[in-house]
Amino acid sequence: MIEIKNLSKIYKNGKHKFYALNNISLNIKSGEFLMITGRSGCGKSSLLNIIGLIDDFDSGDYFLYGQNIKQINKKQLAKTRLNQIGYIYQSFNLINELNCLDNIQLIQGYAGISKLERQKNAKSLISRVGLSKKANSYPSELSGGEQQRIAIARAISNNPKIILADEPTGNLDYNTGLEIMSLLKELNKQGITIIMVTHDRDLLSYSSRFLVMQDGIFIN
Amino acid sequence: MIYLFERAEKRIKRNIKKYFPIIIQVIIGVCMLSISINIILSFNKQFNDLEELFSFKYLTISTPITDNVNDNINSEDLEYIKNNFYPISFYKQYSYVEDYKENFSILFANEAFYYELTGSNEFNKSVLIGKYANKILNENYKFKDKNIKKYFDDKKNTLFNIRISDFIILDNINCNFKNLLSDIKYTSNGVEFDSLDNYIIFPYSTIQDLKDLNCRDYITLPFNNKNKNDIVAIAQNIQSYLNNKYTNTSYEVRNYIGEAQSILSRNIELSKVINFVLSFIFLIITFSLIGLLLIFMNKRKKEIAISFLCGASYNQLRLEIFLEIFFIVIVSTLIGNLLSIPFLPIFDGVGVKNTYSIYSMIICAIASILLSTLICTILSQKLKYMSPIKCLKDL
Ligand SMILES: Nc1ncnc2c1ncn2[C@@H]1O[C@H](COP(=O)(O)OP(=O)(O)O)[C@@H](O)[C@H]1O
Ligand SMILES: [Mg+2]
Numbered sequence: 001m002i003e004i005k006n007l008s009k010i011y012k013n014g015k016h017k018f019y020a021l022n023n024i025s026l027n028i029k030s031g032e033f034l035m036i037t038g039r040s041g042c043g044k045s046s047l048l049n050i051i052g053l054i055d056d057f058d059s060g061d062y063f064l065y066g067q068n069i070k071q072i073n074k075k076q077l078a079k080t081r082l083n084q085i086g087y088i089y090q091s092f093n094l095i096n097e098l099n100c101l102d103n104i105q106l107i108q109g110y111a112g113i114s115k116l117e118r119q120k121n122a123k124s125l126i127s128r129v130g131l132s133k134k135a136n137s138y139p140s141e142l143s144g145g146e147q148q149r150i151a152i153a154r155a156i157s158n159n160p161k162i163i164l165a166d167e168p169t170g171n172l173d174y175n176t177g178l179e180i181m182s183l184l185k186e187l188n189k190q191g192i193t194i195i196m197v198t199h200d201r202d203l204l205s206y207s208s209r210f211l212v213m214q215d216g217i218f219i220n
Numbered sequence: 221m222i223y224l225f226e227r228a229e230k231r232i233k234r235n236i237k238k239y240f241p242i243i244i245q246v247i248i249g250v251c252m253l254s255i256s257i258n259i260i261l262s263f264n265k266q267f268n269d270l271e272e273l274f275s276f277k278y279l280t281i282s283t284p285i286t287d288n289v290n291d292n293i294n295s296e297d298l299e300y301i302k303n304n305f306y307p308i309s310f311y312k313q314y315s316y317v318e319d320y321k322e323n324f325s326i327l328f329a330n331e332a333f334y335y336e337l338t339g340s341n342e343f344n345k346s347v348l349i350g351k352y353a354n355k356i357l358n359e360n361y362k363f364k365d366k367n368i369k370k371y372f373d374d375k376k377n378t379l380f381n382i383r384i385s386d387f388i389i390l391d392n393i394n395c396n397f398k399n400l401l402s403d404i405k406y407t408s409n410g411v412e413f414d415s416l417d418n419y420i421i422f423p424y425s426t427i428q429d430l431k432d433l434n435c436r437d438y439i440t441l442p443f444n445n446k447n448k449n450d451i452v453a454i455a456q457n458i459q460s461y462l463n464n465k466y467t468n469t470s471y472e473v474r475n476y477i478g479e480a481q482s483i484l485s486r487n488i489e490l491s492k493v494i495n496f497v498l499s500f501i502f503l504i505i506t507f508s509l510i511g512l513l514l515i516f517m518n519k520r521k522k523e524i525a526i527s528f529l530c531g532a533s534y535n536q537l538r539l540e541i542f543l544e545i546f547f548i549v550i551v552s553t554l555i556g557n558l559l560s561i562p563f564l565p566i567f568d569g570v571g572v573k574n575t576y577s578i579y580s581m582i583i584c585a586i587a588s589i590l591l592s593t594l595i596c597t598i599l600s601q602k603l604k605y606m607s608p609i610k611c612l613k614d615l
Contacts, residue, residue, distance in 0.1 A: 049609060049612065053608075054529075054608040054609050054612060055608075055609040056609075078531065078533065081531065081608070082531035087529065089612075089615075091615065093526050093529065093615060094526070095522075095523050095526050095527070096523075097230070097231055097234040097235060097523060098230065098234075102230065106526075106527065106530045107530045107531050109223040109226075109227070110223070110527070110530060110531045110532040110533070110536055111531060112223070115222070115223070115226075154530070158531075
């Protein structure tokens with residue numbers, strides 16, 4: 001499903017070149033729960049952003065469903081992002097001005113789904129993450145774990161095939177982090193491919209496969 | 221599109237406290253703009269209303285009526301004036317004006333006046349009455365002035381021996397009276413022409429002895445287009461001619477319309493100054509408003525970035541911001557504009573009665589639409605450089 005060949009990402013700092021990703025190759029199959037771990041600054045987020053079509057890369061090839069990403073224009077890229085990939089971030093990234101239901105509807109709203117369908121979907125999603133009672137609360141009224149659940153509900157709202165999660169437990173305490181992990185595991189069982197970045201090796205047991213990164217390359 | 225409307229609405233509801241200072245600023249700014257526009261429109265309206273009048277130039281020669289026949293202008297004088305100063309004809313009228321106590325005006329006019337007024341000689345012997353004067357007389361009017369009272373017979377219901385019921389109401393005949401009025405009032409509201417609605421016009425021959433009526437003798441000299449440009453100089457010449465000849469009495473030659481016109485032109489100049497000052501204030505408010513909105517939008521960078529990451533397109537984001545700003549500015553504009561109405565009378569003293577004009581609303585709306593568009597253009601320029609990765613790193 002995802003095929004990465006000899007991919008490099010370079011950050012230029014004046015004359016100085018910095019290889020955040022150095023000639024990386026990687027295959028991810030549908031249905032995997034892949035974890036990427038490694039010390040802070042080793043290039044995990046850089047890789048995830050490239051996989052998520054958020055960032056570009058300097059050399060190598062990236063095929064998503066057999067299609068070469070370099071040959072897709074910006075508009076199609078945005079469309080693929082919207083329809084195929086869900087994102088979960090360390091800092092939740094909910095909009096404080098919108099209540100939970102509205103936050104969940106964000107993606108489908110911009111995708112032009114009708115109000116009725118959107119609301120129905122949002123209600124079923126919020127019960128799926130076990131927060132039906134907080135439907136009309138605002139993010140500031142929720143705990144970190146609850147906010148991340150809402151963010152997960154939003155990430156899966158447009159039925160993506162892939163979920164990318166960058167340190168989803170990074171801002172949570174240990175037990176809450178585990179709750180989020182079991183939620184992700186559940187989604188994975190339902191057929192969603194999950195690629196997760198974490199520096200917490202304790203969580204690796206949730207994955208179906210894991211890769212360890214160091215200075216822009218995989219070491220295992 | 222509907223979703224974007226909803227989003228804008230929710231945002232405004234949720235952010236109403238943050239928006240409040242901006243809304244107040246816009247309201248004050250628009251209110252000031254609206255006041256200045258309304259004043260200027262009122263000035264212009266006054267000017268336009270009287271424009272027709274200004275095309276008709278005339279001089280009036282007036283003097284108090286005295287016993288001394290030798291002090292009166294005679295036909296020889298009029299002939300002299302006509303030959304030397306080219307007015308096209310003469311209207312003679314006696315006006316009961318001094319120490320006036322009644323609620324209407326009385327005028328004794330010659331045939332030329334009647335002809336000019338009605339366009340025919342048909343009404344030469346009739347008493348003509350304006351609709352307000354007629355209404356007053358028919359409501360059991362009590363004369364206040366004892367000189368006039370003498371000529372009123374309440375049993376026969378006659379005034380100067382003519383039955384009031386025989387008076388012809390001016391509105392019932394087709395007449396071109398506007399041009400004939402020399403009665404210009406200067407009030408705090410500016411220049412007003414006395415309407416013939418308040419007049420009763422008697423034929424010149426109605427009464428022989430006018431001296432106990434405190435009348436003033438008026439001669440109106442209308443000018444044709446050819447010579448009206450030197451009307452001020454002509455007035456001076458006629459005045460010095462008359463005062464040299466009749467040393468016992470003082471003749472006053474006045475160019476009422478010229479005077480009115482100069483006052484109104486001054487008003488227009490004044491309105492430009494008012495406009496400039498208020499526009500300046502408005503401009504300052506506009507700039508601070510743009511600044512405020514930009515700061516506010518910067519604070520919301522996070523929200524915009526998240527929306528962008530959630531798949532909003534550049535156009536959607538732009539439209540969303542546009543709707544939001546637009547709604548706020550338009551609503552504040554309407555409030556500000558309507559708020560200006562109660563403030564308008566404060567500015568009446570500057571020389572015109574200020575009335576609210578719907579055009580001020582339209583102008584304010586256009587101004588605020590332009591302003592919103594400007595703000596949105598600046599903001600969308602910022603949005604153009606957004607990419608998902610930049611948004612993510614900004615968060
Ligand atoms: N925009 C950037 N410009 C320059 N260097 C960057 C930029 N983004 C990330 N880096 C560098 O790339 C390396 C990898 O970053 P990142 O992928 O965020 O690491 P991780 O997520 O594993 O902590 C880090 O050393 C970081 O300093
Ligand atoms: Mg990272």
